[in-house]
Amino acid sequence: MSYKERQIVSEELTPETPEATEAEPVKQRKNGLYPGISDELAESMKSGWADTTLHGLEPIAQAEHTAARRAALSARFPGERLVVPAGNLKTRSNDTEYAFRPSTEYAYLTGDRTQDGVLVLEPTGAGHDATVYLLPRSDRANGEFWLDGQGELWVGRRSSLGEAEQLLGIPAKDVRELPAALTEATGPVRNVRGHDAGIEAALTDKVTAERDEELRVFLSEARVVKDAFEIAELKKACDATARGFEDVVKVLDKAEATSERYIEGTFFLRARVDGNDIGYGSICAAGAHATTLHWVRNDGAVRAGDLLLLDAGVETDELYTADVTRTLPINGSFTPLQRKIYDAVYEAQEAGIAAVKPGAAFRDFHDAAQRVLAEKLVEWGLLGDLSVEKVLELGLQRRWTLHGTGHMLGMDVHDCAAARTESYVDGILEPGVCLTVEPGLYFQADDLTVPEEYRGIGVRIEDDILVTEDGNRNLSDTLPRRSDEVEAWMARLKG
Ligand SMILES: [Mn+2]
Numbered sequence: 001m002s003y004k005e006r007q008i009v010s011e012e013l014t015p016e017t018p019e020a021t022e023a024e025p026v027k028q029r030k031n032g033l034y035p036g037i038s039d040e041l042a043e044s045m046k047s048g049w050a051d052t053t054l055h056g057l058e059p060i061a062q063a064e065h066t067a068a069r070r071a072a073l074s075a076r077f078p079g080e081r082l083v084v085p086a087g088n089l090k091t092r093s094n095d096t097e098y099a100f101r102p103s104t105e106y107a108y109l110t111g112d113r114t115q116d117g118v119l120v121l122e123p124t125g126a127g128h129d130a131t132v133y134l135l136p137r138s139d140r141a142n143g144e145f146w147l148d149g150q151g152e153l154w155v156g157r158r159s160s161l162g163e164a165e166q167l168l169g170i171p172a173k174d175v176r177e178l179p180a181a182l183t184e185a186t187g188p189v190r191n192v193r194g195h196d197a198g199i200e201a202a203l204t205d206k207v208t209a210e211r212d213e214e215l216r217v218f219l220s221e222a223r224v225v226k227d228a229f230e231i232a233e234l235k236k237a238c239d240a241t242a243r244g245f246e247d248v249v250k251v252l253d254k255a256e257a258t259s260e261r262y263i264e265g266t267f268f269l270r271a272r273v274d275g276n277d278i279g280y281g282s283i284c285a286a287g288a289h290a291t292t293l294h295w296v297r298n299d300g301a302v303r304a305g306d307l308l309l310l311d312a313g314v315e316t317d318e319l320y321t322a323d324v325t326r327t328l329p330i331n332g333s334f335t336p337l338q339r340k341i342y343d344a345v346y347e348a349q350e351a352g353i354a355a356v357k358p359g360a361a362f363r364d365f366h367d368a369a370q371r372v373l374a375e376k377l378v379e380w381g382l383l384g385d386l387s388v389e390k391v392l393e394l395g396l397q398r399r400w401t402l403h404g405t406g407h408m409l410g411m412d413v414h415d416c417a418a419a420r421t422e423s424y425v426d427g428i429l430e431p432g433v434c435l436t437v438e439p440g441l442y443f444q445a446d447d448l449t450v451p452e453e454y455r456g457i458g459v460r461i462e463d464d465i466l467v468t469e470d471g472n473r474n475l476s477d478t479l480p481r482r483s484d485e486v487e488a489w490m491a492r493l494k495g
Helices: 003-009 039-046 063-076 104-110 161-168 175-184 197-203 209-222 228-250 252-257 260-274 287-291 336-354 362-379 388-394 483-494
Strands: 081-085 091-093 118-123 128-134 172-174 189-191 283-286 307-312 324-329 434-437 440-443 457-460 463-468 471-474
Touching: 063 104, 063 118, 063 128, 063 161, 063 209, 063 228, 081 104, 081 197, 104 118, 104 209, 118 175, 128 161, 128 175, 161 172, 172 175, 175 197, 189 197, 189 209, 228 252, 228 260, 228 307, 228 324, 228 434, 228 463, 228 483, 252 260, 260 283, 260 307, 283 287, 287 307, 287 440, 287 457, 307 457, 324 336, 324 457, 324 483, 336 362, 336 434, 336 440, 336 457, 336 463, 336 483, 362 388, 362 434, 362 440
Parallel strands: 081 189, 128 172
Antiparallel strands: 081 118, 118 128, 283 307, 307 324, 434 463, 440 457, 463 471
């Protein structure tokens, strides 16, 4: 049962027990469209509401895992106060905001997704006491409930502090008390920067950029090896993503009648229904757009005879994302040249995936895939009479391979980005690491160094690979990759 469902079934009416608050009375709705509230209306809105306190909540599914993650953090920074904010809403315009997504660090350590939340690890003799600071339920007595733009009447019910404690397994306090508490606190402090300006202002005299960076780096490196909960989430994300790709194949005729936006919208629907969101802007690149690595305008024509490069991932409700690319013939069949290029990329990906195993260097799968691509480019006569070794030495294949062959994957699509080089690019793979293997070949429409028929063809194949004890597991292998299997799969879906 999901967190949302559990909230609903366990809801029951209880006698009113308003939560204590020190908030100032709200005099008028912010950005108020309705000035002139009568005393009688204000008085009426204060009372006559049933309480809906939730009882008997079970901890969220990953509570044990978040506790272990906090324990690892605690062990790394003994005797120091550690502050990890979720972040705040970002304004889109006036009083509308972008959809909120908590900072990865906060969600990783708490399992919570509440805006304005802050996790604090308070040093004790033996380790740390964790507290999560949250906005409590809206106060009805002071009008916040209906007069504040973030009052529950407008944005929906929040967990009470007591409910949050039960769900997260972490003691909860009122976040409005935190800035003052942090200002008064003594002793060493570290903060994850970039998420909450108010918290940073309260800590400004107590932290240094260098020490805060060490905290950020630790939390990035801690995520390199995934725990069992995370691996299950990544699999879930890949399965939902596969369903999204199937959805797209089924509506390619509608995309041909409109634009790449139809593909983007179709995948987004799957992401919202089966998960929380897309994990990154979907790349829905038909025809020559496939050669633009981050084509996210998605406003181009979709034409039979061209290829569609679709790079998209569903993010689960617990914020783990897939990152999958398939390059599909829009009419269901590759032309001979499209197939030749596609099969070369497939061969490179196979070589890359085979190099993903415990004890291998992170760079190995990139090198393996690049070698295959260089061999093909030489074989096709695109690099004169240079040898494969010389091409690789000079990196000349990169005119058409363009990017690295993969990256860590997790809550962030480019996960663990703050990890030190020795823990990532120069690191050694171990079981529990999850990464993408995504070689590609891209012949720009205006590339005069390749035969005309190559121009405007872009192919990438990307899968999400988990390092296991004895090799690897392809988490996204429910989607076909081999060219003939892709065609058979499309024929079946297009029916
Ligand atoms: Mn990727």
